[in-house]
Amino acid sequence: xxxxxxxxxxxxxxxxxxxxxxxxxxxxxxxxxHFATSGDxxxxxxxxxSLIIEGMAQSAGILVGHAQAFREKVILAKVSKATxxxxxxxxxxxxxxxxxxxxxxxxxxxxxxVEYVDPANGxxxxxxxxxxxxxxxxxxxxxxxxxxxxxxxxxxxxxLLRTSGxxxxx
Amino acid sequence: xxxxxxxxxxxxxxxxxxxVDEDEVTPEATxxxxxxAESIDFLDIAFKLEQTxxxxxxxxxxxxxxxxxxxxxxxxxxxxxxxLAELEQKMPHFDFTGFKSNPELAKIxxxxxxxxxVNYVERKLGETANA
Numbered sequence: 001x002x003x004x005x006x007x008x009x010x011x012x013x014x015x016x017x018x019x020x021x022x023x024x025x026x027x028x029x030x031x032x033x034h035f036a037t038s039g040d041x042x043x044x045x046x047x048x049x050s051l052i053i054e055g056m057a058q059s060a061g062i063l064v065g066h067a068q069a070f071r072e073k074v075i076l077a078k079v080s081k082a083t084x085x086x087x088x089x090x091x092x093x094x095x096x097x098x099x100x101x102x103x104x105x106x107x108x109x110x111x112x113x114v115e116y117v118d119p120a121n122g123x124x125x126x127x128x129x130x131x132x133x134x135x136x137x138x139x140x141x142x143x144x145x146x147x148x149x150x151x152x153x154x155x156x157x158x159x160l161l162r163t164s165g166x167x168x169x170x
Numbered sequence: 171x172x173x174x175x176x177x178x179x180x181x182x183x184x185x186x187x188x189x190v191d192e193d194e195v196t197p198e199a200t201x202x203x204x205x206x207a208e209s210i211d212f213l214d215i216a217f218k219l220e221q222t223x224x225x226x227x228x229x230x231x232x233x234x235x236x237x238x239x240x241x242x243x244x245x246x247x248x249x250x251x252x253x254l255a256e257l258e259q260k261m262p263h264f265d266f267t268g269f270k271s272n273p274e275l276a277k278i279x280x281x282x283x284x285x286x287x288v289n290y291v292e293r294k295l296g297e298t299a300n301a
Contacts, residue, residue, distance in 0.1 A: 078211040080187075102217045106229055109217050131216055138227075 002158055005055035006096065009164035015067035016097045020059040021117075026090040046087035052094065052114060053082055056130040060098035060110040062161070064134050065153050067103065069169035073152045077107065077135040084114065084128035093117040095124065107135040176291050180284060183218040187211055195284055202279030204269035219287070225294050232290050234261060234280065237273055249273040 011019035018088045022030075022048050031045035057076045088094055095115040102109045114128035159166050181195045188205050189293060201207040207215070216227045234257055237243045243253030254273060258266050264286040268279065 078214060080214065102220065104229075107213055109214070133210065133217075135210060135213065 003054070003060075004058070004160060005051055006058050006121045006160070009059075009062065009161065009166050010095075012063070012066065015063075015100060015103070017097065018059055018063035020055070020062075021096075021098055022094040022096070023093055024088050024090050031090060039077055042086070045090050046096070047089075048114060049082070049084055051130075052084060052088060053130055054078060055094060056096050056098060056112045056114065057132060058098040060112055060132050061134060061152075062157065063098050063100060063166065064103060064108045065157075065160075066166070066169065067100070068136075070150060070153045072136040073150055074108070074133060074134045075137055075152060078133035079130070080109070081129060081131040081132055083130075085118075086127055088097050088116060089118070093119060101131075104141045105136065107133060109133050171295060173288065173292060177284075177288050178196075179222050180219070180287050180291060183215060183222055184284065186288075187214045188220055195250070197283070197285040197288070199284050200280050201282045205284075207279075207282075215287070219291065223291055223295060225298055227294075230260075231271075232287075234278075244275055246275070247275055249275055249278070261286075263287070263293060267273075 006020040006022050009018060009020045011017070019090050026032075026045060026049075030051075031047065032043070035041075035044045035046050038042045061074050061076065062064060065072065068074070093116070095116070095117055097113045098110050099112070100108055110132050111130065113126055114130060114131040115124045115126050117124040158168060177197065181192060184190060184201075184205060185192055186197045188201075188211060190205050194205060199205055201211070201215075212233045216232055219232075220227055235250070237253055237257060240253070243256060245252055249257070249269075252298055254266060254270060257264075264281045264283070267282055269281050
């Protein structure tokens with residue numbers, strides 16, 4: 001099973017830009033461990049930064065994969081930069097905006113902006129930047145052969161795109 | 171653009187791509203051994219050099235590709251005479267002199283120096299100017 005760390009794709013400019021959102025919820029069990037009450041310190045349920053990076057990786061990965069009609073197995077190869085100014089508490093919406101910086105047959109580099117949107121007042125705030133590199137693993141330099149079927153973009157990704165109203169290239 | 175200016179820009183690219191300090195990026199520094207580059211970093215470096223200098227880098231032009239998988243070029247973990255000739259012909263920007271004395275494939279990373287990248291960029295800029 002793949003964890004999905006985005007809930008909906010809200011905008012897609014093919015091969016250029018993708019915007020996706022993630023609603024942070026107390027129904028997610030890991031929030032209760034991150035961070036649980038400890039001694040006199042009260043609990044602080046916030047989404048771990050590593051999962052926010054994964055959310056951006058899924059957003060940018062879909063953007064790159066979609067641009068190549070999901071023929072390539074696009075995998076996250078490098079986190080070039082990741083900054084986040086504040087925690088993501090339950091009840092906010094994270095908005096990921098990924099843009100393609102460069103793309104060719106071997107892979108892609110993307111730039112990403114992280115914003116928090118407060119549903120209570122609609123205000124949004126830019127809180128971080130996540131720049132990534134993706135490799136198309138069938139074009140890798142080590143000559144390793146991978147399975148033919150595209151194990152990266154499975155059914156869950158397709159469902160996400162369909163429910164977001166994004167056409168899946170055939 | 172002078173060679174010093176190219177070196178300075180290549181230095182910036184490597185600092186950014188590899189997270190190293192400016193004083194580590196000397197002309198003689200090897201990308202793998204001294205600066206800690208891994209295979210994916212080569213792609214990152216190529217992307218960043220393209221953006222910095224405004225030219226395209228075709229796959230396999232700056233760093234070798236396919237040599238390790240070709241039986242003509244590698245035997246028992248060592249690059250053959252034919253492999254060395256291929257590398258020198260395709261990659262004149264790198265100096266294979268030292269590597270030739272013990273051409274173990276595992277040690278080919280020592281050939282990829284900062285100076286080699288500067289040579290490559292200098293040649294590409296010359297080609298662009300003459301085009």
